[in-house]
Amino acid sequence: xxxxxxxxxxxxxxxxxxxxxxxxxxxxxxxxxxxxxxxxxxxxxxxxxxxxxxxxxxxxxxxxxxxxxxxxxxxxxxxxxxxxxxxxxxxxxxxxxxxxxxxxxxxxxxxxxxxxxxxxxxxxxxxxxxxxxxxxxxxxxxxxxxxxxxxxxxxxxxxxxxxxxxxxxxxxxxxxxxxxxxxxxxxxxxxxxxxxxxxxxxxxxxxxxxxxxxxxxxxxxxxxxxxxxxxxxxxxxxxxxxxxxxxxxxxxxxxxxxxxxxxxxxxxxxxxxxxxxxxxxxxxxxxxxxxxxxxxxxxxxxxxxxxxxxxxxxxxxxxxxxxxxxxxxxxxxxxxxxxxxxxxxxxxxxxxxxxxxxxxxxxxxxxxxxxxxxxxxxxxxxxxxxxxxxxxxxxxxxxxxxxxxxxxxxxxxxxxxxxxxxxxxxxxxxxxxxxxxxxxxxxxxxxxxxxxxxxxxxxxxxxxxxxxxxxxxxxxxxxxxxxxxxxxxxxxxxxxxxxxxxxxxxxxxxxxxxxxxxxxxxxxxxxxxxxxxxxxxxxxxxxxxxxxxxxxxxxxxxxxxxxxxxxxxxxxxxxxxxxxxxxxxxxxxxxxxxxxxxxxxxxxxxxxxxxxxxxxxxxxxxxxxxxxxxxxxxxxxxxxxxxxxxxxxxxxxxxxxxxxxxxxxxxxxxxxxxxxxxxxxxxxxxxxxxxxxxxxxxxxxxxxxxxxxxxxxxxxxxxxxxxxxx
Numbered sequence: 233x234x235x236x237x238x239x240x241x242x243x244x245x246x247x248x249x250x251x252x253x254x255x256x257x258x259x260x261x262x263x264x265x266x267x268x269x270x271x272x273x274x275x276x277x278x279x280x281x282x283x284x285x286x287x288x289x290x291x292x293x294x295x296x297x298x299x300x301x302x303x304x305x306x307x308x309x310x311x312x313x314x315x316x317x318x319x320x321x322x323x324x325x326x327x328x329x330x331x332x333x334x335x336x337x338x339x340x341x342x343x344x345x346x347x348x349x350x351x352x353x354x355x356x357x358x359x360x361x362x363x364x365x366x367x368x369x370x371x372x373x374x375x376x377x378x379x380x381x382x383x384x385x386x387x388x389x390x391x392x393x394x395x396x397x398x399x400x401x402x403x404x405x406x407x408x409x410x411x412x413x414x415x416x417x418x419x420x421x422x423x424x425x426x427x428x429x430x431x432x433x434x435x436x437x438x439x440x441x442x443x444x445x446x447x448x449x450x451x452x453x454x455x456x457x458x459x460x461x462x463x464x465x466x467x468x469x470x471x472x473x474x475x476x477x478x479x480x481x482x483x484x485x486x487x488x489x490x491x492x493x494x495x496x497x498x499x500x501x502x503x504x505x506x507x508x509x510x511x512x513x514x515x516x517x518x519x520x521x522x523x524x525x526x527x528x529x530x531x532x533x534x535x536x537x538x539x540x541x542x543x544x545x546x547x548x549x550x551x552x553x554x555x556x557x558x559x560x561x562x563x564x565x566x567x568x569x570x571x572x573x574x575x576x577x578x579x580x581x582x583x584x585x586x587x588x589x590x591x592x593x594x595x596x597x598x599x600x601x602x603x604x605x606x607x608x609x610x611x612x613x614x615x616x617x618x619x620x621x622x623x624x625x626x627x628x629x630x631x632x633x634x635x636x637x638x639x640x641x642x643x644x645x646x647x648x649x650x651x652x653x654x655x656x657x658x659x660x661x662x663x664x665x666x667x668x669x670x671x672x673x674x675x676x677x678x679x680x681x682x683x684x685x686x687x688x689x690x691x692x693x694x695x696x697x698x699x700x701x702x703x704x705x706x707x708x709x710x711x712x713x714x715x716x717x718x719x720x721x722x723x724x725x726x727x728x729x730x731x732x733x734x735x736x737x738x739x740x741x742x743x744x745x746x747x748x749x750x751x752x753x754x755x756x757x758x759x760x761x762x763x764x765x766x767x768x769x770x771x772x773x774x775x776x777x778x779x780x781x782x783x784x785x786x787x788x789x790x791x792x793x794x795x796x797x798x799x800x801x802x803x804x805x806x807x808x809x810x811x812x813x814x815x816x817x818x819x820x821x822x823x824x825x826x827x828x829x830x831x832x833x834x835x836x837x838x839x840x841x842x843x844x845x846x847x848x849x850x851x852x853x854x855x856x857x858x859x860x861x862x863x864x865x866x867x868x869x870x871x872x873x874x875x876x877x878x879x880x881x882x883x884x885x886x887x888x889x890x891x892x893x894x895x896x897x898x899x900x901x902x903x904x905x906x907x908x909x910x911x912x913x914x915x916x917x918x919x920x921x922x923x924x925x926x927x928x929x930x931x932x933x934x935x936x937x938x939x940x941x942x943x944x945x946x947x948x949x950x951x952x953x954x955x956x957x958x
Contacts, residue, residue, distance in 0.1 A: 291318075349401020366409050375779065409454075412455070423693075574747045611625075616639045684722070723741065853927055859893035875910075
C-alpha cells in the first residue's frame with residue numbers, strides 16, 4: 233500500500249472520526265471492481281443452482297472482504313427470531329430461538345425487545361455475522377398472513393416501539409440490523425405479484441408511521457423493501473418509498489437492500505434508491521452486476537450513484553462498530569443465559585384470554601393431568617421460513633419450500649409436558665397426541681385437568697387458508713370439554729384463529745410461538761409461578777366475513793416465491809378499504825363485535841386506577857396505579873385518544889407503559905403521548921386540528937377505565953425530519 237493509501241486508511245479506520253466522513257474516505261479508496269462487489273451478491277446457501285461463495289460462513293448473504301483497506305466481509309444472516317441456519321448450511325450450528333415477534337409485541341415491553349435483540353446481536357457476532365436481517369415492522373392487515381408471526385402487531389405505535397427496541401438491541405452488539413419489509417407487505421400468497429394499493433395519507437398514518445418510529449428509535453443500518461408492489465410499483469424500485477419518504481422526508485442514511493430475488497431492473501431500481509441487489513442468483517439476471525457496469529460505463533447511471541450506494545453501507549457498518557470490532561466465528565455464547573431471556577420474553581408475552589371460576593393458576597396437588605396435542609411432549613411450535621431457528625434437539629417435520637430451499641416445520645426443544653412434570657413431580661402427567669378422539673376423551677374423563685395444545689403452523693411463502701383450527705382440532709376441543717369441564721386450551725397459532733368453542737372451556741392461554749424457553753414459560757403461567765401480563769397484539773374476529781377483505785387469493789392463481797417467472801397479471805389489493813384504520817380501528821369504525829380486542833389480557837391480580845392527569849401540551853399523561861390483588865403482577869397502562877364530534881377519528885393507542893407492582897403497591901405512572909397519532913396528513917405536514925380531545929385509560933381497545941377531556945390548539949409538524957418539529 234503506497235503512502236497516500238496508507239494515509240487514507242488511517243483516516244477511515246480512525247474510530248474517533250464520525251461514521252459519515254469515514255465512509256466517504258473509504259469509498260474514495262476503493263477501486264471500481266471493489267465497489268461493484270458490494271452491490272450484488274448471491275444467496276450464500278447452496279441451492280437453486282448456487283454454491284456457497286468462497287469466504288462465506290454460509291447464510292443469507294455474503295459480500296467479500298477488502299483486507300488491504302481493513303474492511304471485513306459482509307456476512308449476513310437471517311435473524312428475525314434468532315440466528316438462522318437454513319438447510320443446515322453450517323452443519324450442526326445451533327442458536328437460541330426467541331419467541332415470535334408477535335409474542336414480543338404482546339409483551340408491550342420495549343425494554344424486553346431491546347434485551348432479546350441483544351441476544352440476536354451477541355449470537356450473530358459470535359458466529360461471525362456483522363449484518364442480520366431482523367426488524368420486522370409490517371402491520372397485521374391480514375390475520376391469515378403466513379408471515380405475521382415475524383411482525384409485531386396491528387398498531388403503529390406498539391409496532392414502532394417494539395421493532396425499534398429490537399433493532400437497537402441488535403446494533404448495540406456491533407452488528408447491523410435491517411428493518412423490513414418496507415412497506416405494506418401483509419400477505420404471502422402471491423407476494424411477488426401483489427400490488428398494495430392505498431392512498432398516500434392513509435399509508436403515512438399507518439404502516440409508514442410504524443416504520444418511521446422504529447427507525448427513529450432503532451436507527452437500523454439497512455432497510456429491506458418487500459417483494460410486493462406498492463401502488464403499482466415494485467417496492468424495490470419505488471422512488472416514493474426509497475427516496476421521497478426514506479431519504480428526503482426521514483433523512484435516512486443507511487442502505488436499502490432488496491429482499492432475496494426481489495430486484496426487477498437495473499437503472500430504474502438503482503436510480504429509485506435501491507443500493508444492493510441481494511440474492512442475485514434468484515433473480516432472472518444479475519441486474520446490479522454486468523448490466524449496472526454497462527449503465528455506468530455509458531453514463532446512464534452516474535458513477536456517483538455507485539459511490540453513494542457504497543458510502544451508505546460503510547456508514548452503517550462504521551456507525552455500529554462492525555469495522556472497529558469485527559465479528560469472528562467461534563465466539564463464546566452463553567446459551568443457558570440466552571434461553572433464560574427467551575423464557576422471560578415468552579412469560580411476558582403469554583396472554584390469559586379466559587379464566588372462568590379462577591381455574592388458573594392450577595394447584596400443584598392435582599393427582600392426574602392429561603396433556604393433549606401439538607407434540608407438546610417434544611417442544612413448542614415455531615413458524616416456518618427464513619426466520620426459522622433450529623436449536624439442537626428440535627423436532628423437524630416436512631413443511632414448505634422457498635427458492636429451492638426446504639422450509640421445515642420445527643418444534644423447539646422446550647417440552648411443555650416435561651416442564652409441567654418438573655413443576656409437579658408428584659402428579660401423574662399423561663401425554664396423548666389426540667389422534668384417536670374416542671380414546672383421548674376417555675382419558676379426559678379420568679383426569680383432574682385437561683390441557684389441550686391447539687396448533688396452526690404459519691410459514692413464509694404461503695398464507696393460511698382460513699382462520700379455523702385445522703385437522704379436526706375444533707371438534708376435539710368440544711369433545712374434551714364435554715368429557716372434562718376443566719379443559720384448558722393453549723394456543724400455538726402464530727396469529728389469530730376463530731374460537732367458536734371459546735365458551736365451552738373455562739381457560740384459554742395464547743402462547744403464540746414461544747421459542748427456546750416456551751415450554752417452561754407456559755408451565756410457569758399455568759401453575760402461577762409467573763403472573764400473566766401479555767396483551768393481545770391483534771384483534772381476534774368472530775368471523776372472517778368481518779374482515780376488510782374476507783375473500784382470500786386463490787394460491788393456484790398466483791406466484792408466491794421469488795425465482796419463479798411472474799407470467800400472470802399483477803393482483804391489485806385495495807387497502808384503502810380500511811386505510812389507516814387497521815385492526816381494532818376497523819372494527820370500531822364498522823361497529824362489529826369481536827372475540828377478543830387488541831390490548832386484551834387477564835391477570836391473577838387486580839389493579840385500580842386513579843384519575844387521569846394530562847399536561848397542557850399533551851406531551852404526557854399520568855395516572856396513579858395500585859395493585860389491589862393478592863399477588864405481584866404487571867399491568868399495561870394503555871392510553872387511547874378520541875376527538876369530540878369527529879366520528880371518523882377512531883379511538884387509537886397513543887401511549888403505553890408496562891408497570892410491575894407488588895401486592896398493595898402504588899405508583900404514579902407517566903406515559904408519553906405520540907402527537908402524530910392525534911394528527912392527520914395534510915399536504916406536507918402532520919396536522920392536529922384545534923378541538924376537544926379525550927384521553928382514556930382503557931383495559932383494551934374497547935373498554936374505558938378512566939379519562940379526561942381537554943381543548944387542544946392546532947399543532948403541525950413537517951413530514952421532513954430536518955424541519956423544525958414544533
